[in-house]
Amino acid sequence: MPQAIPDAIRLDGVSKSFRLDDGKTVTALEGIDLGLREGEFVAVLGPSGCGKSTVLRLIAGLETASTGAVRIEGRAPSELAAAHRLGVAFQDHALLPWLSVAQNIALPYRVAGSKVDHARVDALIELVGLTGFRDARPSQLSGGMRQRASIARALVLDPDVLLLDEPFGALDAVTRRHMNVELQRIWGTRTLTTLLVTHSVDEAIFLADRIIVMTGRPGRILREVTVPFPRPRDPSVLRTPEFHALVDELTLALDPEEAAL
Amino acid sequence: MTRLSQFLARNWAVLLLLALWQGWVSLADLNSIVLPAPWPVLRDVLSHPALYLANAAQTLATATAGVAIGLGFGALVAVAAWASRLLAGMLTPLGLIFSSVPVVALIPILARLLGYDISTVVAIVAVSAFFPTFVFVGAGLKDLPRGADDLFSVLGASRAARLRHLVLPAAVPNLMIALRITVPEGVLAAILAEFLMGRSGLGFMFREAASRFAMERALGTSLVVTVAAVLCFSLAHRAERVIRTRWS
Ligand SMILES: Nc1ncnc2c1ncn2[C@@H]1O[C@H](COP(=O)(O)OP(=O)(O)O)[C@@H](O)[C@H]1O
Ligand SMILES: [Mg+2]
Numbered sequence: 001m002p003q004a005i006p007d008a009i010r011l012d013g014v015s016k017s018f019r020l021d022d023g024k025t026v027t028a029l030e031g032i033d034l035g036l037r038e039g040e041f042v043a044v045l046g047p048s049g050c051g052k053s054t055v056l057r058l059i060a061g062l063e064t065a066s067t068g069a070v071r072i073e074g075r076a077p078s079e080l081a082a083a084h085r086l087g088v089a090f091q092d093h094a095l096l097p098w099l100s101v102a103q104n105i106a107l108p109y110r111v112a113g114s115k116v117d118h119a120r121v122d123a124l125i126e127l128v129g130l131t132g133f134r135d136a137r138p139s140q141l142s143g144g145m146r147q148r149a150s151i152a153r154a155l156v157l158d159p160d161v162l163l164l165d166e167p168f169g170a171l172d173a174v175t176r177r178h179m180n181v182e183l184q185r186i187w188g189t190r191t192l193t194t195l196l197v198t199h200s201v202d203e204a205i206f207l208a209d210r211i212i213v214m215t216g217r218p219g220r221i222l223r224e225v226t227v228p229f230p231r232p233r234d235p236s237v238l239r240t241p242e243f244h245a246l247v248d249e250l251t252l253a254l255d256p257e258e259a260a261l
Numbered sequence: 262m263t264r265l266s267q268f269l270a271r272n273w274a275v276l277l278l279l280a281l282w283q284g285w286v287s288l289a290d291l292n293s294i295v296l297p298a299p300w301p302v303l304r305d306v307l308s309h310p311a312l313y314l315a316n317a318a319q320t321l322a323t324a325t326a327g328v329a330i331g332l333g334f335g336a337l338v339a340v341a342a343w344a345s346r347l348l349a350g351m352l353t354p355l356g357l358i359f360s361s362v363p364v365v366a367l368i369p370i371l372a373r374l375l376g377y378d379i380s381t382v383v384a385i386v387a388v389s390a391f392f393p394t395f396v397f398v399g400a401g402l403k404d405l406p407r408g409a410d411d412l413f414s415v416l417g418a419s420r421a422a423r424l425r426h427l428v429l430p431a432a433v434p435n436l437m438i439a440l441r442i443t444v445p446e447g448v449l450a451a452i453l454a455e456f457l458m459g460r461s462g463l464g465f466m467f468r469e470a471a472s473r474f475a476m477e478r479a480l481g482t483s484l485v486v487t488v489a490a491v492l493c494f495s496l497a498h499r500a501e502r503v504i505r506t507r508w509s
Contacts, residue, residue, distance in 0.1 A: 060415050081417040088415040094408030098430050098508045110426055111416045139509055163415075 006074075007035035008193045009059060009161065014068035015218075016054055027218040028054045032068070034212065034221065039191040043204035044212045045254060051219025052197040053091060056163050059195060060088050072161065080161060084112040087159035089167040093150040095138040101125065101149050102134040108157045124152040127182055129175070143170035148179065155186065162194040168203065180206055181235055188232050201250045205229075206238060213253045223253055297476045305477040306484060312466075313485050320451050320462040321489065323379065327386020328440075328447040334387070335394025336436060342395075343402045343428065344420075353399065360392035364450045372458055382454040382462075389450045390443035394436070401435025402428050434508045437501040444497040448490050463489075 014032040017025045029051045036042050044052050057063045058070050061077030072080045080086045095104045102121055109116040125134050128148035138146055147170050154162060168176045180203055187194065187207075198204050204211050211225045227246070229237050237243055269276070279299050285291070286298045306313055342349040368385055375381040405427060413423050455464025463486050470478035 057411075060411075062411050062414055081415050084417045086415050086417070088412075090408050090411065092408050094406070094412045096409060096427070096430070097406055098433070107426065108416050111413065111418045111422045113422065137507075 008038040008040075008073060009036040009195075010034070010069075010071045011055070011058065011065075012069050012071075014058065014065045014070060016051070016058065016063060017066050029058075030218040030220055032219070032221060036193050036195065038193055041187060041192075041194045041196070041207060041209045042212060043196045043198055043208035043210075044214060045198065045201065045204050045250065046214030046219075046222075047216055047254065048199075050214045050216030052214060053165055054219065055214075056088075056165050056195060056197055059161075060086065060163055084108065084157055085160045086163070087154035087157065087161070088163045089147070089150045089154040089165065091165040091169070093138070093143075093146040095146055095149055095153075097138055100135045100137055101130055101141070104138070104149055105152045105156055108153060112157065120156060121152075124156055127186070128152045129178070144172065144175060147171065148175075151179070151183075158190075160191070160193065162192050164194065164196045164198075166197055166199060169199065176200075176203070177235070183207060184231075184233060201247050201254070202238065205243060205246055205250070206233060206235075211250065213250065225250065297480060301477050302480045302484060306481040313481065316461065316463050316466045316482075317485055317489055320448070320455060320464065320486075321493075323382050323455075323462060324386055324444075324447045324451040324493075327383045327451060328390045328443050330383065331387040331390025331443060331447070332394050332436070332439060335391045335439065336398045336432075338391075339395050339398040339402060339432075340424070340429075342399055343424075352395070356392055356395040356399065360396050362392075364389040364446070365453065368454055368457055377458045379459070379461075382451055382459060385454045386447045386450045390439075390447055393442050393446075394439040397435040397439040397442075398432050401432030404435070405431050434501075434505050437504045441494075441497040441501045445490055445494040448486075448493050452486055 011032050011034040014029060014034075015027065016029040017027045019025050032055065034042075034055070044055060046052050054063065058065055059072070059077055061081055064070075070077055077086075096107065099107065102125060105124055106116045106118075106121050122134070125131055128151055130145060130148060130152070133141065133145065138149070141149070147167055151164070151167050154164070168179055171179060184207055186192075196204070196207060205227055208227055211227060213222045213225070214220065215222045225246070228242070282299050286296055338352060342352045364385065367388055371385050371388065372381055375384055409427055409431075413427055418426070451462065452464035452467075455462035456468050457464075459465035463482050467479050467482040467486075470476075470482060
């Protein structure tokens with residue numbers, strides 16, 4: 001497919017190794033070439049420890065590549081963060097324990113030094129289903145509720161790039177499905193370049209334009225799949241034979257040993 | 262009945278002490294210059310409420326002023342050490358050494374430096390509060406919630422925003438620990454300094470009474486000191502607990 005516009009996010013020949021305390025080094029990523037077009041939704045699937053979070057942290061500017069380059073709009077990722085245009089929901093929610101849910105979600109405004117839009121904060125609280133918990137503190141919430149609060153916080157400044165690291169991992173199946181539908185709806189209303197790390201094949205197919213399957217030790221990209229379903233996607237897509245065929249294909253790609261059986 | 266048994270359950274140790282005190286005085290037939298019985302001591306306190314209250318207020322005001330100054334400067338210097346690696350390298354070892362020096366050792370030095378008056382008593386209390394505050398708040402500034410550092414990086418936080426919205430609030434529980442430690446210590450430091458060099462306050466009152474063998478007055482002062490110290494400690498302890506649950 002010819003690309004008229006340059007990629008919003010590019011990883012070129014990226015490898016990342018970590019030096020451990022005992023002096024050894026682990027290679028977490030090797031030879032990663034990945035591009036996300038502006039407004040594209042890409043999901044990353046792979047077994048745990050294969051380097052998915054490391055890819056996300058490189059794009060967020062929290063790690064620097066050992067070799068190769070990571071560029072967002074042709075510039076260093078830290079510049080996007082400095083412009084308050086980056087939204088990240090971390091695997092371990094990272095809510096501040098002394099702030100209420102509403103205050104946590106409003107934190108990006110305060111850090112950016114701009115006026116808090118309380119109406120927007122309340123709208124997001126409702127969107128993630130935490131109405132009635134706006135004044136609760138994180139320690140009073142379940143794991144799934146904390147994750148939802150952290151997703152609302154990632155969205156509050158209306159970012160241009162959204163990075164989600166297994167954001168629905170602690171949710172029950174019904175809430176997860178509901179959050180998937182809501183995220184799809186938000187995502188359809190604006191241009192938001194998104195990288196979603198997930199364990200769920202269903203979730204990846206329902207939400208993403210393109211799916212990257214990774215393998216571990218060292219982390220590499222095994223294959224890329226373009227999701228054929230048109231948008232907006234109704235949850236009924238999840239019951240079509242095409243959907244199930246794609247789930248099977250990706251599940252096999254993730255677990256090659258089963259393919260040999 | 263249950264009220265009474267509750268009261269007994271809570272205060273049996275104090276009551277036992279009073280009984281032993283009374284028993285010892287009666288059995289050994291002690292002169293009241295050596296040791297007066299509990300009741301005359303209590304009577305002296307109750308019949309001179311204004312005198313005791315005025316001196317207790319004086320001591321508490323001195324202790325409060327000193328603790329506030331010590332906490333304020335301790336926290337300020339801890340923040341300065343957070344902001345500058347050079348300052349941290351200089352101040353941290355000093356803080357650790359001085360926070361383990363007992364207050365008594367500092368009193369003669371400070372009195373020599375500042376003169377023998379009330380401001381010196383405040384300074385002594387402030388110094389006794391400064392070092393533990395510096396050490397605890399300094400540790401609190403580095404004890405951030407998991408993932409918070411990464412969060413502030415991706416939010417594009419300036420150093421000032423990081424200090425204001427993350428580092429300072431994170432240190433509040435440790436500031437409360439410093440408060441819990443320095444408040445009773447501050448009250449004792451104030452009394453000790455008043456005893457050694459004061460012109461008023463509970464410490465001075467005790468020395469003045471003891472020097473003219475007014476033992477009811479002297480022991481009455483001790484009683485008020487004990488009650489004041491226990492009250493301050495339990496207030497500070499409660500405040501710390503409230504903040505700690507609010508912060509976790
Ligand atoms: N800061 C780090 N220090 C050392 N090793 C790390 C660090 N971060 C990640 N790794 C290693 O890199 C590999 C990939 O980790 P990660 O990206 O977290 O995997 P995933 O998110 O896919 O589970 C793992 O082997 C992990 O142990
Ligand atoms: Mg991970």
